[in-house]
Amino acid sequence: MVAVITDVIRAGKPVVGFGFSSIGRYGQQGLIAERFTPRLLQASFDELADESGSQLDPLRAWNVMMKGEKPGGHGERCVAVGTLDMALWDLAAKLADLPLYAYPASRVPGTTPAANVSAYAGGGYYYAHDDIQQLTNEAKQARDLGYTHFKLKSGAATLERDIERIEAVSAVMRGAHHVAVNAMNSYGPGTAQRAADALAPLGVWWFEDICDPLDFSTLASVARRYDGAIAAGEALFSVAEAKLVDDHGGLRRHQDVLLFDPVHCYGLPGYLQIVNELGARGWDRERFWPHGGYLFTLHVAQALELGGTEVNPFCFQPFGGFADSTLMTEGKVSAPEAPGIGFEARQATRHAFNTLLDDQAIR
Amino acid sequence: MVAVITDVIRAGKPVVGFGFSSIGRYGQQGLIAERFTPRLLQASFDELADESGSQLDPLRAWNVMMKGEKPGGHGERCVAVGTLDMALWDLAAKLADLPLYAYPASRVPGTTPAANVSAYAGGGYYYAHDDIQQLTNEAKQARDLGYTHFKLKSGAATLERDIERIEAVSAVMRGAHHVAVNAMNSYGPGTAQRAADALAPLGVWWFEDICDPLDFSTLASVARRYDGAIAAGEALFSVAEAKLVDDHGGLRRHQDVLLFDPVHCYGLPGYLQIVNELGARGWDRERFWPHGGYLFTLHVAQALELGGTEVNPFCFQPFGGFADSTLMTEGKVSAPEAPGIGFEARQATRHAFNTLLDDQAIR
Numbered sequence: 001m002v003a004v005i006t007d008v009i010r011a012g013k014p015v016v017g018f019g020f021s022s023i024g025r026y027g028q029q030g031l032i033a034e035r036f037t038p039r040l041l042q043a044s045f046d047e048l049a050d051e052s053g054s055q056l057d058p059l060r061a062w063n064v065m066m067k068g069e070k071p072g073g074h075g076e077r078c079v080a081v082g083t084l085d086m087a088l089w090d091l092a093a094k095l096a097d098l099p100l101y102a103y104p105a106s107r108v109p110g111t112t113p114a115a116n117v118s119a120y121a122g123g124g125y126y127y128a129h130d131d132i133q134q135l136t137n138e139a140k141q142a143r144d145l146g147y148t149h150f151k152l153k154s155g156a157a158t159l160e161r162d163i164e165r166i167e168a169v170s171a172v173m174r175g176a177h178h179v180a181v182n183a184m185n186s187y188g189p190g191t192a193q194r195a196a197d198a199l200a201p202l203g204v205w206w207f208e209d210i211c212d213p214l215d216f217s218t219l220a221s222v223a224r225r226y227d228g229a230i231a232a233g234e235a236l237f238s239v240a241e242a243k244l245v246d247d248h249g250g251l252r253r254h255q256d257v258l259l260f261d262p263v264h265c266y267g268l269p270g271y272l273q274i275v276n277e278l279g280a281r282g283w284d285r286e287r288f289w290p291h292g293g294y295l296f297t298l299h300v301a302q303a304l305e306l307g308g309t310e311v312n313p314f315c316f317q318p319f320g321g322f323a324d325s326t327l328m329t330e331g332k333v334s335a336p337e338a339p340g341i342g343f344e345a346r347q348a349t350r351h352a353f354n355t356l357l358d359d360q361a362i363r
Numbered sequence: 364m365v366a367v368i369t370d371v372i373r374a375g376k377p378v379v380g381f382g383f384s385s386i387g388r389y390g391q392q393g394l395i396a397e398r399f400t401p402r403l404l405q406a407s408f409d410e411l412a413d414e415s416g417s418q419l420d421p422l423r424a425w426n427v428m429m430k431g432e433k434p435g436g437h438g439e440r441c442v443a444v445g446t447l448d449m450a451l452w453d454l455a456a457k458l459a460d461l462p463l464y465a466y467p468a469s470r471v472p473g474t475t476p477a478a479n480v481s482a483y484a485g486g487g488y489y490y491a492h493d494d495i496q497q498l499t500n501e502a503k504q505a506r507d508l509g510y511t512h513f514k515l516k517s518g519a520a521t522l523e524r525d526i527e528r529i530e531a532v533s534a535v536m537r538g539a540h541h542v543a544v545n546a547m548n549s550y551g552p553g554t555a556q557r558a559a560d561a562l563a564p565l566g567v568w569w570f571e572d573i574c575d576p577l578d579f580s581t582l583a584s585v586a587r588r589y590d591g592a593i594a595a596g597e598a599l600f601s602v603a604e605a606k607l608v609d610d611h612g613g614l615r616r617h618q619d620v621l622l623f624d625p626v627h628c629y630g631l632p633g634y635l636q637i638v639n640e641l642g643a644r645g646w647d648r649e650r651f652w653p654h655g656g657y658l659f660t661l662h663v664a665q666a667l668e669l670g671g672t673e674v675n676p677f678c679f680q681p682f683g684g685f686a687d688s689t690l691m692t693e694g695k696v697s698a699p700e701a702p703g704i705g706f707e708a709r710q711a712t713r714h715a716f717n718t719l720l721d722d723q724a725i726r
Binding site: 074076080264 | 387388389390391392393394395396397398409433434435436437438439440441443575576578580581586598599600601603604607609611627723
């Protein structure tokens with residue numbers, strides 16, 4: 001977690017931007033503290049301010065962070081930059097007194113926020129005991145919260161067992177076409193095809209993270225035979241890798257799903273590079289469903305009119321899920337209207353971020 | 364820098380392994396301290412020891428560090444693992460009372476150390492003042508130290524200026540075929556071909572880091588037209604990326620040069636994955652010239668009978684260069700005979716590592 005604290009005082013307190021490292025990669029504090037934060041702190045006002053000279057410009061701040069970074073090596077530092085970047089967008093939107101989803105429109109040409117966002121519940125890990133029963137309960141809980149679509153994990157059990165799990169969730173969610181399957185990059189060249197063949201008759205919503213994220217030849221070979229949608233990109237972190245998976249991964253632009261995580265891809269400016277580059281190659285924004293499953297990705301999906309977003313209502317606390325007050329209606333949701341990302345509107349998240357301020361005497 | 368301190372006492376002191384993060388990527392201490400060191404410290408004796416149960420096995424320790432790591436995202440964490448891995452090899456070789464170059468033969472099947480290693484001087488950055496004159500002096504200094512080959516930077520000036528620099532160094536080094544040119548990933552699809560065409564008549568030793576390390580289509584298009592050797596791989600950090608550049612980069616296995624940095628590629632076990640995978644695809648070990656330019660890469664090149672290694676005699680201190688006593692004879696050099704890597708045999712390096720022990724009361 002990071003907090004970017006300003007000397008702008010509102011309601012008697014400094015305005016603070018909050019960010020965290022998204023889900024799944026951790027330990028970037030050295031990169032944040034030694035490499036990227038010093039560049040921000042040493043930057044001049046002019047390097048960080050927008051043309052009007054009055055507001056923080058997160059896009060210009062991003063250029064400051066990336067100054068001198070070498071090409072290649074897109075892991076971890078992209079998360080470090082994304083963590084700080086999230087806090088900078090939270091901060092900039094707060095300073096502009098806008099909810100984040102409405103803010104990029106003022107900075108990024110061609111951006112119009114959507115009225116709401118499709119969201120599905122991610123989860124469905126293997127349970128050590130009563131796996132099918134507990135998985136079924138989890139899916140029911142999601143359905144009762146208003147989710148129409150659910151994503152579960154596969155690839156760590158036998159194919160037969162995985163099919164059984166998918167069928168159990170499909171029964172709850174009113175059909176396999178409401179159920180996505182995340183194989184967690186578990187299949188190799190030999191096993192991927194077998195898994196795809198076993199999945200094909202079920203007609204699931206999409207088949208995700210089939211093989212090693214850089215094993216484009218296996219991905220392309222599955223794409224040639226598997227008729228359903230394939231989802232990829234959660235473990236690709238740069239526009240350079242996005243071009244490669246588009247060049248060599250065999251993905252079908254009219255139907256497949258791109259999961260790039262906006263935080264893990266060097267933050268929103270890096271994510272926009274990917275959306276724009278792939279957009280120029282014919283990928284519609286509806287094909288983007290960012291990985292993550294928390295308030296920031298909801299804002300990003302709404303701001304950029306993406307296809308939708310993951311939600312993690314039950315895991316990855318205190319960050320998974322949206323605001324306490326967020327209502328899910330028939331699989332659609334809107335970002336909160338508070339200025340910034342609105343982490344403050346979720347009690348557990350607010351509490352976690354506030355620990356960063358404990359020794360700052362500003363709470 | 365890291366120090367791995369054991370409770371094995373020799374000559375009244377604990378045996379300690381030293382490692383550092385190689386050249387060019389920094390700030391991994393959070394990853395080292397939060398993610399990889401705890402796994403080593405929490406591992407059981409059996410998880411770290413070799414079959415005899417008496418010695419540290421760096422290959423098994425590497426498996427401990429990598430446990431649960433997700434595929435993809437090959438940046439920074441690979442450096443963190445490589446830093447600890449270097450210290451573990453230093454330590455294991457010291458415990459076995461062998462110089463590192465002779466040690467992998469006991470752990471890695473099919474490994475026979477070479478008698479000596481070809482080494483070239485890396486450097487040749489742009490000077491702010493009197494560039495050509497200072498560059499010429501630097502090359503002369505390398506030549507006087509016994510180096511027969513020299514590598515300089517290009518791509519940050521006009522092509523005319525870069526050619527002038529290459530010709531100045533070529534005159535010192537007895538011909539352009541003794542001079543490699545490192546473009547520092549500076550060219551895009553349009554400019555790469557122009558640079559290659561300008562370089563072609565000179566007949567340089569190799570043309571390195573032409574474009575973005577993941578821009579395989581530009582690399583392949585240069586390789587189709589440029590007859591001389593091309594060097595690549597310094598900014599690729601995994602066997603997954605090594606396969607991709609071999610699949611799509613157009614490199615020619617009989618003549619091109621692979622620069623993978625053993626530390627940046629998750630340490631020696633990760634580097635061995637690359638050497639073995641590309642070896643199975645027809646790349647001879649002579650085509651590998653690891654990036655780095657210090658004692659560890661010298662040992663690795665000698666242990667694995669690689670084509671040769673970079674040396675940075677004048678830059679990246681206190682790590683660049685070999686031992687104080689290392690003699691270069693007609694471009695050939697041997698690793699020191701002291702147990703381990705022999706960092707202790709270079710005064711400046713020893714001093715730097717010893718600062719890690721200052722608060723350990725074991726010096």
